Amino acid sequence: MSTSQNHNTFRGDVYDLIELEQLLKGPHTILFEGKSPYQDVLLLETKNIRLYWNNQLVWNSMDERIYYEALVHPAMFLSDNHERVLIIGDECGLALREVLKYRDVCHVGVVPLSAETLLAAQKTPEISKLNGGSLLDNRVQIIRSSIHDFYITEQESFDVIIVNLPRPDTKEISKMYTKELYRKLSKLLTHDGILVSQSASPEDTPSAFWCIDKTMQSASLHTLNYHANVPWFGDCGFHLAGKNQLIWDEGKKCDVKNRSLPKNLKSWFTFSQQVKSFRKQAVVNSLSSLRLSALLPNKVQDQELHHLLSNSHTVLYKGSTKGDSVLVLETKDVRLYLDKQLQFSSLDEQIYHEALVHPALSIAPKRDRVLIAGGGDGFAIREVLKYPDVKHIDLVDLDPLMIHIARNISKVSSLNGRALHDKRVAVHQKDIQVFQKEQNEPYDVIIVDLPDPGDEILSRLYTVEFFKQLSNLLTEDGILVCQSHSPEYAPFVYWSIGLSLKGTGMNIRSYHADVPSFGDWGFHLASKKKLHLQNKKVKVDHQTLPEDLSSLFAFSSKYRSVRENSHMNTLSNLKLHEIYKQELRR
Numbered sequence: 001m002s003t004s005q006n007h008n009t010f011r012g013d014v015y016d017l018i019e020l021e022q023l024l025k026g027p028h029t030i031l032f033e034g035k036s037p038y039q040d041v042l043l044l045e046t047k048n049i050r051l052y053w054n055n056q057l058v059w060n061s062m063d064e065r066i067y068y069e070a071l072v073h074p075a076m077f078l079s080d081n082h083e084r085v086l087i088i089g090d091e092c093g094l095a096l097r098e099v100l101k102y103r104d105v106c107h108v109g110v111v112p113l114s115a116e117t118l119l120a121a122q123k124t125p126e127i128s129k130l131n132g133g134s135l136l137d138n139r140v141q142i143i144r145s146s147i148h149d150f151y152i153t154e155q156e157s158f159d160v161i162i163v164n165l166p167r168p169d170t171k172e173i174s175k176m177y178t179k180e181l182y183r184k185l186s187k188l189l190t191h192d193g194i195l196v197s198q199s200a201s202p203e204d205t206p207s208a209f210w211c212i213d214k215t216m217q218s219a220s221l222h223t224l225n226y227h228a229n230v231p232w233f234g235d236c237g238f239h240l241a242g243k244n245q246l247i248w249d250e251g252k253k254c255d256v257k258n259r260s261l262p263k264n265l266k267s268w269f270t271f272s273q274q275v276k277s278f279r280k281q282a283v284v285n286s287l288s289s290l291r292l293s294a295l296l297p298n299k300v301q302d303q304e305l306h307h308l309l310s311n312s313h314t315v316l317y318k319g320s321t322k323g324d325s326v327l328v329l330e331t332k333d334v335r336l337y338l339d340k341q342l343q344f345s346s347l348d349e350q351i352y353h354e355a356l357v358h359p360a361l362s363i364a365p366k367r368d369r370v371l372i373a374g375g376g377d378g379f380a381i382r383e384v385l386k387y388p389d390v391k392h393i394d395l396v397d398l399d400p401l402m403i404h405i406a407r408n409i410s411k412v413s414s415l416n417g418r419a420l421h422d423k424r425v426a427v428h429q430k431d432i433q434v435f436q437k438e439q440n441e442p443y444d445v446i447i448v449d450l451p452d453p454g455d456e457i458l459s460r461l462y463t464v465e466f467f468k469q470l471s472n473l474l475t476e477d478g479i480l481v482c483q484s485h486s487p488e489y490a491p492f493v494y495w496s497i498g499l500s501l502k503g504t505g506m507n508i509r510s511y512h513a514d515v516p517s518f519g520d521w522g523f524h525l526a527s528k529k530k531l532h533l534q535n536k537k538v539k540v541d542h543q544t545l546p547e548d549l550s551s552l553f554a555f556s557s558k559y560r561s562v563r564e565n566s567h568m569n570t571l572s573n574l575k576l577h578e579i580y581k582q583e584l585r586r
Contacts (some may be wrong), residue, residue, distance in 0.1 A: 005171055014584075015231040016342045018260070019098045021337070022063055022231075025259050031334070032409050036401035042337040043405065043412070048347065049126050049316070051092065052305055052327040053117060053166070061130060062333070063231045064094055066260040070228035072098035072162060073261060074268070075196035075240055078224075081159040083107065086188065088147065090166035091117040093131035098160070100134055101256040109158070110135075111143045111150050113166070115573040116324040118142070125330055127316075147176070151184045159190050163197040167296070168208070174292040178285050182219035184416035186243065195221070195241040200296060201234035202227050202275045208295040209275075210282035215292075216241050218284045224248060226268040232516065287354055303544065304348060312544055334411050336377065338402075338451070344468055345517040346415055349379055351544040352521060355513035356449060357383035358538045359549055360481035360525060366444040368392065371473065373432040376402035378416030384447070386420055386540040394443075395420070396435045398427045433466065442475045448482040452580060453493065453569075459577035462496075464503035464570045471528065472503050478525040480506070487512050487559045488520035490583040495566035496576055498524045503568050507531050511552040512559075513545075 023046055032043040049061040059067065072095050076082060083106045085099050091112040099108055114116040118306065121127045121135060134140065143150055163185070168174040175181075186196055197216070200208035202225075209225075216223050216239055224246040227237045240246055248269055254261050262268075285292040308331055317328040334346040344352070357380055361367055368391045372380050376397030384390055397403055405412050407420045420427055428435055432450070448470070453459040460466060467482075474480060484497040487510075495510075502508045506526040515521045525531055536549050569576040 014229055015234075016337070017340055018066060018229060019063060019231045019342065020337055020340055022066065022260060026061070031411055033105050034401055034403060038397050038399045039338045039401075040340070040467045041401055041405065042340075044335045044337070044408065045411065046333050046335070048331050048333040049125075049130065050308075050329045050331070051120070052329070053114060053115070053304050053422065054323070054325050055305060055327075056167075057232070057305070058117075059092070059094065059233055065258075066228065067230045067233070068094045068098050069258050069260050070226075070230070070268075071095055071164060071196065071198055071238060072254070073258065074226060074238070074248075074265060075160050075162060076102055076256075077240075077254065077399070078240060078246065078248075079160045079194040080192060081190070084156065084158045084160075085109070086158040086161045087164070088162070089113050089166075090162070092121040092127055093134040095162055095164055096134040096137075096140065097131045098258075099135055099160075100132075100139070105139060108137075108140050109143050110140060111145075111147055112364070113147060114319055114324050116319050116325065116326040119319060120326045120328055122534070124317045126330065127328065144154050151181075151188075154188060156188075156192070156246065157190045158188055159193050161189060161193065161195040163195065166196065168200075168292050169296040169298060169455075171290050171293050172292050175287065176283060177215060177292050178287050178290070179215050180217040182221060182241075186219055186221055186241075188522060191243060191486055193242060194246075197239050197241070199225075199237035199239050200283060201233075201235050202237045205296055206275045206278035207281065208292060209237045210279045211292050211295055213239055213283055213299055214282040215285045218286075222246055222512075224269070225271070226265070227271070227341050228268055229367070234519070247361045267405045280586055288408070303351070303514065307348065307351060308546055334415065336405075336412075341452075341454075342517060343375060344379065348516050349415070351513065352515045352518070353379040353383050354378060354523070354538075354544050355445060355511075355515070355552070356481060356523060357484055358542060358545060359511060359523070359536070359552065360445055360447065361431040362536050362538050362549065363525075363531065363533065364445050365477045366475070369441065369443045370394070370445045370447065371443040372396065372447045373450055373470075375447065376406055377412065378419040379423070380433065380449050381419035381425055382417045383542075384558075385419060385424070386542075390424060390476060393422075393425045394428060394435075395425060396430055396432045398429070398431050400429045402540060403427060432461070433469075436469050436473060439473055442478065443473055444475050444478050446470055446474060446478065446480040448480065450483070452485055453576045454580055456574065456577050459574055459580075460502060460571065462576050464500050464568060467501050467506075467526070468504040471506055471526070474528060476528055478527065479531075482524050482526070484510075484522045485525050485580075486519055487522040487555065490580065491559060491562035492579050493576065493583055494522040495563040496569055496579060498563075499566045500569045500576075501526045509533060509553060510555070511549075512555070513552055533565075 202209040224240040314330040336343040487494040507519040
C-alpha cells in the first residue's frame with residue numbers, strides 16, 4: 001500500500017482514474033469510505049450491464065460513455081451543420097444519444113448492422129435507460145434495408161456520418177473497411193460534411209490503424225486521426241474525414257452535456273513516435289486486395305464472459321439468428337480503490353488471484369506453512385485454503401483499515417469466503433520488512449501480493465535485498481511468487497522485478513494471465529532449486545485457469561524483447577519507481 005500523505009493524488013494509471021470518475025457520475029452505492037495513515041479507501045458497488053455480440057464484448061455500462069462521447073463529439077465539433085446525421089452501426093442508440101444532444105439536429109438515419117442487437121435494445125428497458133430513449137425520438141429513422149442496399153438507394157446527403165463497425169478481424173468484416181465503401185460514404189457527405197469512423201487501436205495494432213487511415217485517403221478523403229483511453233478496451237482509435245482539409249481548433253470547446261471529455265482534446269490528436277513509425281508501412285484495403293484482417297490478431301473466446309456466466313448474473317436478453325448472436329447481462333460489481341487505484345473488481349478478481357496462487361502451490365512439494373505479504377483483502381488466502389494440507393498461513397499487511405474491510409464488511413468477507421476468520425490464518429498488521437526479520441521458522445510457499453512500486457518506499461519492497469531476505473525464509477524446496485505488474489503496459493517494470501528476483505541467486509520462471517480489469521498481468525515464480533513445470537495441473541477447485549498451466553509461461557517475441565533492457569533494483573541503485581512512473585505516463 002502507499003505511504004503517501006497526499007490524498008489528492010492517485011497512484012494508478014490513467015484508466016483507474018477515468019473508471020472511478022465515470023462510476024461516481026453514474027448510479028452507485030458507497031459501501032465504505034475512509035482514510036488510514038497509509039491510503040484513501042473507497043469501496044463501491046455498481047450495476048454493470050454488458051452486451052456481447054457473437055461472444056465478444058461490445059460495450060459495458062461502466063465506460064460506454066467514454067467511447068461514444070469520443071466517437072461522436074469531435075465530428076460534431078468540426079461540422080458547422082448538424083441538420084442531417086447518418087449513423088451506421090450503433091444499434092443500441094448510444095451514439096444516437098450523444099448526437100441528439102445537438103439542438104439543430106433535424107434528422108438522424110440509423111442503419112443497423114445487427115438486427116438481433118437492435119431487437120435487444122428495443123426489448124431491454126435497461127438499454128433504453130442507458131440510451132435515454134433515443135431510438136424512440138421522432139427525429140430518428142431506423143433504416144431496415146441492408147447496408148449494401150442503402151448505399152445503392154440513398155439519394156440524400158448528410159452533414160455528419162458516424163461509422164461504428166465491428167472489429168475487422170475477418171475478411172468478411174474487413175470488406176466494410178475498403179476504399180470502395182469509403183467512396184460511397186464520401187458521395188453521401190455534403191461538401192463541408194464530416195465523417196468519423198472508429199478504428200483499430202493505434203497502441204496495440206498500429207499497422208491496422210494506419211491501414212484504415214490510408215484506405216480512407218485513397219477514397220479522396222482528407223483525414224485527421226485521434227485516440228482516447230477507454231478503460232475496458234484500452235487505447236481506441238478514430239478517424240475524422242472530409243472532402244476538405246481538416247484542422248482541429250484547439251480553442252473549440254464542447255458546449256453540450258458530457259461526462260468524460262477533457263476540456264482540451266489536443267492530447268487525443270497526439271501520437272507517440274513509435275505509433276507514427278508504422279504509418280509509412282500502411283497499405284490500402286480494397287475489395288480486390290483485402291489486407292486489413294491479416295493485420296489484426298484473432299480474438300479468442302472471451303474468458304471473462306465464461307467466468308461471468310459461472311457466477312451470479314442476470315440475463316436481460318438472449319437471442320440468435322444465423323451468426324447474429326446477442327447476449328445482454330447484468331452483474332453487480334464491487335470495486336475497491338486505494339488512493340484512486342483499482343485494487344480489485346468482483347467481476348474478475350478470481351482470475352487474478354487464481355493466477356497468483358495456484359501455479360506456486362501446484363508445484364510446491366509441501367504446503368504446510370504459507371506466508372502472504374500484502375493481500376489484506378483476503379482473496380489470496382481464500383485460494384490457499386482450498387488446499388487441505390495447508391496447516392498455517394501468516395498474512396502480513398500494514399494497513400489496519402484494509403484488514404478491517406476484509407474481515408467485517410459483508411460484501412468483501414462474503415467474496416473472500418470469510419478467509420480471515422479461518423483458524424489456520426494468523427493476521428499480522430505489520431510492515432513486512434519488520435515481520436520477516438522476526439521470523440525463524442521457514443515457509444513452504446511465500447506469496448508476494450504487494451502494491452505496485454509507485455513511490456520510493458514501495459520500490460524498496462522490490463529490491464534484490466528485500467527478495468533475498470524473503471528467500472532466507474523459504475525452505476530448500478520452497479516456492480516464492482510475486483505479482484509484478486503488466487508485461488504489456490509496463491514491460492520494463494515487469495522484467496526488472498524478475499531480474500531483481502534473479503539477483504538473489506534463485507531460479508526464476510515468468511508467467512502472465514489476462515485479467516480484464518487490469519489487462520495482461522504478470523507474475524514471477526522463484527525457487528532455490530530448478531523449477532519444473534511440465535504437465536503441472538491445478539488439483540483443487542478453480543474457475544479460470546487453463547488445464548495445462550504451461551500456456552501461462554509463453555511470451556510473444558514482442559514481450560521478450562524488452563527483457564534485455566530491464567533494470568536490477570537494489571537499495572544502492574533504486575530506480576524501479578522512476579521506471580514505473582515513466583511507463584504509466586507512456
